Amino acid sequence: MLGGSVVGRRRRDQRIRSRRDRLPLRNRRAGRGYEDAVQPDGTLTVAGVGAGLDSGELCSGTGGYSDIDFGTQVTITDAAGTLVAVGSLGLGQKTEQGCEFPFTVDDITPGSKFYTVEVSHRGGLSKAEDELRTGGLAFTLGD
Structure with missing residues (x-):
């Protein structure tokens, strides 16, 4: 049970980091001030x-x-x-x-x-x- 919660937390943290890392690229493509x-x-x-x-x-x-x-x-x-x-x-x-x-x-x-x-x-x-x-x-x- 403990191992599962740690793995779940890692996956959630990876998803959050992944979303955050993609944000500037999406903004740049959308022309939101990065030019x-x-x-x-x-x-x-x-x-x-x-x-x-x-x-x-x-x-x-x-x-x-x-x-x-x-x-x-x-x-x-x-x-x-x-x-x-x-x-x-x-x-x-x-x-x-x-x-x-x-x-x-x-x-x-x-x-x-x-x-x-x-x-x-x-x-x-x-x-x-x-x-x-x-x-x-x-x-x-x-x-």
Whole structure:
């Protein structure tokens, strides 16, 4: 009996998540305000990480930066402090500067005076809508 209730709860949670994940796509297809959505991309570099690796090799944050890795959450809030989008870091690659992680965040509704981009719990950096729209954001942690 207990096992059945857990399985039933999992199925219900999966259905809810599935519906929620499809919502933006339905809205986009229906033309409900997504045509002007902002989709910033950029990189986060953890300086000095990856010593001993060749350029292009996969890497991740270490020591005090161990929270920075593939899948780490990237959040975007608007000027009112409302969470408007969530993305994540891609795979880190060794560069001359350290370990560089790409990211893209989709479907940020335009219209705020500024947006705050935050990776993990590292504190946010504010950017104007034009800067997000242009893309190519570059953030650095460390040295």
